[in-house]
Amino acid sequence: MPHDHPHDNGVSASGHPYRTDNDGALSYWQCMEIAVRELLVEKGVTTSSEIARQIEAMDARSPSDGAKVVARAWTDPDFRRDLLADASEATRKMGFDIGPMKLIAVENTPQLHNIIVCTLCSCYPRNLLGLPPDWYKTRAYRSRTVREPRSVLAEFGVLLPPDVEVRVHDSTADMRYIVIPARPEGTEHMDADALAALVTRDSMIGTGLPLDAAAF
């Protein structure tokens, strides 16, 4: 029988086992989500296409949106001031649809390094940066970041001298946070578009630093 891929002992050509199908029973909350969603559609509160559009809109958000915000803060002193005063308003004025999100921007300085965590769940500025990385939601990251942030940072490759204060922001309630990392040295000649390429997702969570301009 013609077949375009081999099935040798359930192992792929690269030697890895095939991922199993998700044939397990639905969890309680998966059933609840399906039931509520179908009821909302049946009762005309929303439609399946509207739900699909909202999922697409969320998936279209990415850290590159946040990188543009950071790069502008680095190059536009008035914007930086507005961003630190009210990050929701400043990002909306810049043209990002962040919905009802209430955002606080915290700025790294030579004396201060900020890092974001949500110990209670997985609060993250999704309406600007998109979905969080999986590790952000793990119990290890959530519990260790408030207890031993310097060790966590070291594992991410961020080694800070003792005279730099580490400030952990626990997103416990209604606010979401973005770190404005320090502008790398040697970037004086770069415009906002070029600078945005240096701003990584992790540098806006605080677990990383912007890329080195010399690498470009």
Added chain:
Amino acid sequence: MIYVRVKTWAPPGHVRTPAYLRGKTGVIERSLGPFGNPEELAYGHDGTPTLLRRVRFTMSEVWGPDCEAASDTIEAEIYEHWLEPAPTPRTRHHAT
């Protein structure tokens, strides 16, 4: 600086005050809100408008002498009804 202490309540329900900060003293970093009380919103009630404070704690206050770096800090959002006035720590008096 305004010193506040997080209450040591341990109620059931949808509580946004992390257990590791209960009983700890910090300073108000900024005030936010009011926001609907999430402990009521989670159960279908209207949610009493409640002021939200950002409170800054030192690592030494939260974790004691075996913390990584005593003057590193943690900031968290705590609702007003979870906070009570706290005296300025004695060490601060000696320092001034």
